[in-house]
Amino acid sequence: MNSYQLLQTALRALNKHKLRSLLTTLGIIVGVVSIIAVMSIGEGAKYRVKKEIEGLGTNFIIVLGGTPKRLMAQRGGSGNLTLKEKDYQAILNECEYVAMASPGLQNSLKAVYEGKNWQCMVGGVNEKYLEIRKWDLVSGIFFDKHAIKSGKKVAVIGQTIKKELFGTVDPIDKTIRIKKVPFKIIGILGERGKTPDGRDEDDIIMVPLKTMQKKLMGIKTQKYGAIIISAKEKDKMNQTSSEIKSILRQQHNLATNEDDDFTVFTQDDISQASDAASAVLNLLLLVIASISLIVGGIGIMNIMLVTVTERTKEIGIRMAIGATTSAILKQFVLEAVIICMLGGFCGIIGGITIAKIVGHALGWPIFISIKSILVSLASSIIIGLFFGFYPAKKASKLNVVEALIEQ
Known part of the structure; x- marks a missing residue:
C-alpha cells in the first residue's frame, strides 16, 4: 500500500x-x-x-535612597530620604558624563477641586525634570528656577488628573488644594500611559521641589527620595553609573566593607x-x-x-x-x-x-x-x-x- x-x-x-x-x-x-x-x-x-522604558527619558539613570532590599520591601515609592543636596550637587559637578539632574520627592496625596477629591501621586521636582524625561506640555508652562527657589504654589498636572477633576473644563489658572494648600495650575502634561510596573504615569501632579518639601511634607532640610539623571552619552551609561556610586559612597562616608545605602538603576538595568x-x-x-x-x-x-x-x-x-x-x-x-x-x-x-x-x-x-x-x-x-x-x-x-x- x-x-x-x-x-x-x-x-x-x-x-x-x-x-x-x-x-x-x-x-x-x-x-x-x-x-x-x-x-x-x-x-x-x-x-x-x-x-515604555525608552520613554523614561534620554540616557536615563535614577538614584533612589535606600538599599535594593529595603526598596523591595516598600513595594515602590520614591525611596528613603537618605539623599541630600550635597549628593545632588556632587553628582552634577563631579560626574564627567552627567548632562542634567533633578532631585525629587513624591507622595500619594489627595487633590481637591470644587468638591471633587482625587488620590494621586504628587511629585516635587526641579525645572530640568521634563527635559530629562522628554515629557512635553500640551498646554501652559512648566515652572522655572525662580518658582523652584521661591517655593511658589504652582502645579502642572497629568492627563488623568485633568480628566478626573476637571472633565471638559480647562484647568489652566484654576486652583486645586493639596493638604489644604492652594496650588494654581500653570500647565498640563502630555499623555504618557503606564510605567513598566503598571503605574499610571498620567495620574500625577508636579509642584516645585521646595514647595513639596516645606508645604506638603514638612521637611526642613533638603532631603530627597530620588535623583534622576540624564547621561551625556548612551555608551557611557555604565561608566556614569559607576562614577555616581563612587561619589555617593564618598559623600555618605561608607567604609569598603559597608553596603550602599542607595540604589542606582540605568535604563539597561530596568530593561534587563x-x-x-x-x-x-x-x-x-x-x-x-x-x-x-x-x-x-x-x-x-x-x-x-x-x-x-x-x-x-x-x-x-x-x-x-x-x-x-x-x-x-x-x-x-x-x-x-x-x-x-x-x-x-x-x-x-x-x-x-x-x-x-x-x-x-x-x-x-x-x-x-x-x-x-x-x-x-x-x-x-x-x-x-x-x-x-x-x-x-x-x-x-x-x-x-x-x-x-x-x-
Whole structure:
C-alpha cells in the first residue's frame, strides 16, 4: 500500500466517526491556542515595556535612597530620604558624563477641586525634570528656577488628573488644594500611559521641589527620595553609573566593607530586569500550555485504543487479504497525526484570534511570529506520532485468526 492509499484509508476512517475525531482534537486545540496566545501576547508585552522604558527619558539613570532590599520591601515609592543636596550637587559637578539632574520627592496625596477629591501621586521636582524625561506640555508652562527657589504654589498636572477633576473644563489658572494648600495650575502634561510596573504615569501632579518639601511634607532640610539623571552619552551609561556610586559612597562616608545605602538603576538595568521577569513568566505559561498538549495527546491515545478494539474485525479482514503489519501500523499512526494536525490548525486560528482580542482589550501591539506557528504545528505532529504509536503498534500486532473469531 503506497502513501496515497494509506492517506485515503486514514481519512475514510476518520470521516466515518466525525464527531469522535472532532472531540479528540479538543485537547490539542487548547494546547496550541495557549502556545500561540502566550507567545504572541508575550512578544507584544515585551515590545510595549521596551517602548515604555525608552520613554523614561534620554540616557536615563535614577538614584533612589535606600538599599535594593529595603526598596523591595516598600513595594515602590520614591525611596528613603537618605539623599541630600550635597549628593545632588556632587553628582552634577563631579560626574564627567552627567548632562542634567533633578532631585525629587513624591507622595500619594489627595487633590481637591470644587468638591471633587482625587488620590494621586504628587511629585516635587526641579525645572530640568521634563527635559530629562522628554515629557512635553500640551498646554501652559512648566515652572522655572525662580518658582523652584521661591517655593511658589504652582502645579502642572497629568492627563488623568485633568480628566478626573476637571472633565471638559480647562484647568489652566484654576486652583486645586493639596493638604489644604492652594496650588494654581500653570500647565498640563502630555499623555504618557503606564510605567513598566503598571503605574499610571498620567495620574500625577508636579509642584516645585521646595514647595513639596516645606508645604506638603514638612521637611526642613533638603532631603530627597530620588535623583534622576540624564547621561551625556548612551555608551557611557555604565561608566556614569559607576562614577555616581563612587561619589555617593564618598559623600555618605561608607567604609569598603559597608553596603550602599542607595540604589542606582540605568535604563539597561530596568530593561534587563523586565526581560528576565518576562522570560520566566513566558516559560511558566508555555509549560502550562505544553501540559495541555500532553493531556490532549493522552486523550488521543485512549481514543485510539478504543478505536483499535472497535475495529478489530476490520483489522483482521485487512490482514487476511494481505495487509502487512507495517501498513496497519502506518495507518493508525497517520490517523493520530492527522487528528493532531487538524487540532493544530484549529488551535493556530484560535490562538491568533484570542491574541488579537486580548491585545485590542489591553491596548498592546500583538506579534504573530512564524516561529510560534511552526513550534505549535511541530508540537502537534510530535504529539500525534508519540501518542499514536502505542495504539498503532497494538493494532499491527493483532492475530488475524483471533481478530476474526473475536468478532
